[in-house]
Amino acid sequence: MVTGLINENPIIYPKKERRVRTDSNNTDEFAAEPIDQLEIFDILSLDIKDPEHPYSLEELKVITEDSVEVDDETSHVRVTFTPTMEHCSMATIIGLCVRVKLMRSLPPRYKIDIRVAPGSHATEDALNKQLNDKERVAAALENPNLVEMVDECLLPSDE
């Protein structure tokens, strides 16, 4: 077991002001509002905490609004996240959390693609492979320790 924290003193960024939704929701009962970048970013930033610190991924700039790409028509979403440190062994956990959160929040028709930002991690390729391999993700989610850790990160915050 690793003792101590991987990144003891992460940089905290102030939360960006939310883009206000301009399309008022009540105008047309039957108009569809496709899932968009902001909605997915809200899903990810509000409830996922860093595994080591009580900060949200938004505050640590692990995920930004621009790092989410979504296409509602083809049901595809890609999230690119930036670990706080190059050798961060928590990157897998963060990636797994993002995947689990999206799996639980998006309709089943979606294909989810999780990536580490190019050049932000030492074992980038391995990590990308690991996070997008269905079997390995399924296996990981059968490991009770990992599931507990993931659930811990996904506890709803008070905000």
Add this chain to the structure above:
Amino acid sequence: MVEPNQLTQHLETFVDITRSPTQQDDSLRRIASSLENDTLSINQLVREMEMYLTTTDDVVRARGILLLAEILNSLKQKPLDNAIVHSLIGFFTEKLADWRAVRGALVGCLALLKRKNVAGVDVLAIAKAMIQNVQVQSFALLERKLCFELLECLLQHHSEAIITMGNLLVYATCEAIDGEKDPQCLMVVFHLIELLAQLFPSPSGPVASDASDIFDSIACYFPLHFTHTKGDEASITREDLSRGLLRAFSSTPFFEPYAIPLLLEKLSSSLTVAKVDSLKCLKDCAMKYGVYRMKKHYGVLWSALKDEFYSSTGTQLSFALESLTSPGFEMNEIHREAVNLLQTLVNQDISFLGFVVDDIHINTVFDTISRHSQYKEMPDTSKLDVLVISQILSVSAKASVKSCNIIFQTVFFRLMNILGIVEIVSTGDVFPKGNSTVSTRLYHGGLHLCIELLRASKDLILDFEEYSPTPGCAQESWCSIVKSFSFPLIQVFTSAVRCSNNDCAEDVYFGVKGLLAMGMFWGGSSPLSRSEFEKILMTLTSIITAKSAKTVVWELALRALVCIGSFIDRYHDSDKVMSYMSIVVENLVSLASSSQCGLPYAMLLEATSEVCSTGPEHVEKMVQGFEEAFCSSLSDFYVTGNFKSIDNCSQLLKCLTNKLLPRVAEIDGLEKLLVHFAISMWNQIESCGVFSCDFNCREFVEAAMTSMGQVVGIALVESQNSIFQKAYSVISSSILPAMESIPLTFAALEGLQRDLSKRDELILSLFASVMIAASPAASIPDAKSLIHLFLVSLLKGYIPAAQALGSMVNKLSSGSGGTNISSDCSLEEACDIIFHADFALEKKISSNGSGPSGKIICASETTLSKICLGLCGSVDLQTRAITGLAWIGKGLLMRGDKRVNEIAQVLVECLKSSNRSGHALHPSAMKHSADAFFILMSDSEVCLNRKFHAVIRPLYKQWFFSSTVPILESLIMNSETPLSRTMLHVALAHVISNVPLTVILDNTKKLHPLILEGLSVLSVDSSEKETLFSLLLVLSGTLTDTKGQQSASDNAHIIIECLVKLTSYPYLMVVRETAIQCLVALLELPHRRIYPFRRKVLQAIVKALDDRKQRVRKEAIRCRQAWVSITT
């Protein structure tokens, strides 16, 4: 009264610690009361108690002494002999050394010291014993508190006696308070320090010599950190403690060498609380310690203060409407305290200003200003410089007249030079440039600084005028400086306002703000001449009347005018009132009444109403102007048929309703003006003939009805009567005779159509709105004919008539002949006309309609109800009658009249698939009677509410609920056709969703199955989506309350089934959203009840994750997370 053996018993009770506290208190009270009424003397008591007071048993002795002390404490009012007091003090003083009985001794001493007749010797004895024998910090909390209170009492009430103790006293106090931690004790401790400081003010006294020690003992509490929010009953807050500490700090100038360095040090801390407290404390200390002592700290103080200004100011300068009258950036608490401190320092000693004026930053700020023209182009550091320096200079200028003079002398010329207003000639003389050569160098930083200085001097005049009645500012040098520049300044601001580029929104903002600042100089000592003031008003007014679209500058100018207007009104500046009236108010009002203006009418009205609401005279002017405008527009419409005129009328009325009516309570005399307006509305309508063209003027009629109703609603009863008279004379000369001639026979009624002319319809609607809004005390002329009129018109399909009829039956006084002289018709008579009347019954119907319950003449037997039941007449007539009946029923229901039951019966009868005469009902009639229950139960905005003086009986909804629900329930059970079943459910849903939730919660067991069935019946199609939603809200209310949860738990399976179905209800998003929220709320139920449904719920929620609405998806995510996590 107390016998010796009884006394012994009481004594025993108190001393015995195994007895309950209430028993002990009781015996204490009894002994005290017998002392109070002299059946027992102190001497007797002490003799009786001797054994308890002197025994060697520690517990008994402590209790005994405490008893005696408590008795003395409760006898505060009773005079005692000097000798007795003396000997008691002797006793208690001795006992102070007895640590086991110290509590009693302290209470006793405290009780005795609070008496008037205590000899100095005795006080001294107590004080000495206290100092020698009592180790305060070794006691428990209660005793410590008593010790401090004793000291407080000594210092506060017996200072002459103990002043001789000098050093000893100070030393003992310091020792006692050292290390105290309890908040309640600390409150006393801080006061002790204050008292000590007051007692020994001399520089050679003990406080002066021991200042360092005393200060050390309290310095450790600063800055005060206290996070308990509540708890003990004393409930001391951090603010209390911190205020106490601040007072202790500033209690004596001898603390100065220790306090100021400490405070300056804490000021540099990063904790907000520490900064705020330090600034507050520095302010108090500066005032208390005096100029002489503070002088040596000025240098350090200034630099610390400047740092605070810099760190507490942001670089965001707001260009919003709201910040026209504020510095324009956000101020936190630190900033506010820093402002206070700076102002105090400058005010107290003008020499502090030297540090400010000579500061290097202030001298470089002019370079900064002249480097960048646009605010947004400045780098952040320059922005900060400009904002902070402006703030510092304006705060210092505001501090006193002297400081204002100095600041203007040092800064203003340079500022004017930068703005291009003056030239500095090589000889050093300065003079304003001529009018023509004002350059357009609009440096934003400079404008900001200039405006802040002007605003500061304006505030200074106001402060000054409040204290001294004579206008003295005019001779001050700052005033003459402003005076000499006022003309070019106004020109600069005006040219900024007139800037027409697209990217000069900020120029315009500064221009308006500058004009506003110039326009707010007060009265006689104003540096502005009257013509200059008028020029400002003209500039602003011309902006408003010139712009044809709602631009930023338009709104800014309007806001500025409103500010100036309310400023003038507040300070009663008679000269300016006249200028404002003639330039702004009359100008706008005349434009509004002539409507010959490029400005859209709505904007013109908005501007006029905003500007005029600043003072009562302006309001009067405006209402008169509006009255004229209304009359001329309306007659113009009648003559020329100009649609624009009638549109203007509607807008005018809307403006009146929205802007003026809500302020009736604030503005004196507005009620009279509005009543006058209402009467001239009637006059105008009376004098106008028929509409020259057929124009659908729905909007105008509605606006007129709302205004008329609201005006009548706020008017006094006498004014209501005069409006009634006028309205009645109009209506009786037009439609009343025609309507009265329609007999109430089926033959006549059947042929009714909506056949009133537009004018008649307008008159009818207006009259109805007068009736709706009238108070029960108003007298209704010719009520019987009016009832006839309304009855016929409601059958013709005019809803306002039905509402007016409902209001009439709600407000008419009951009792035959009318106990109320104001009306010629009683409730009974009215009901007779409505229900029985002289309808000529046709034979075949009466034979058909005689049901089994023919013994009394009830409403279901009357003609109106026969029309409702469809026994005669067309479907149209039937639905109109049903709606009319609902409004009448509402009026009766609200006053708690039993006749509403009969109406309910008729309505219920209409919901059956076939009524008892076997007559099938039309679906539309059924729908109308189901909706009639909504009319009956819901709160209406348009009539029968408090605003319109309705008679409202408490709990009427509950009453109707309990009488109706069982009937509807049994009918639902026995309903024969699906349509009837649906309609019965709609009616039930209306009743359930309009009754207070607590009533539902008391009956959840019975209601849950009904509600759920209703939800599933209503969710079949989209026609009842609103009703479905309100019923769902009731369900969600029962699920979130603990009272409803038992029944929810019993019905969990059907509730979940129903909610799951509603999560995909396609017609209304809020229904889906609420259904999902309800599913989350269900998780509060016992695990074993809900776990079996987990699969089912999750399946439904996964579908909801793909909902087309974002809000539903958001709830679905939350719900899914919650249901997933109940696995184990």
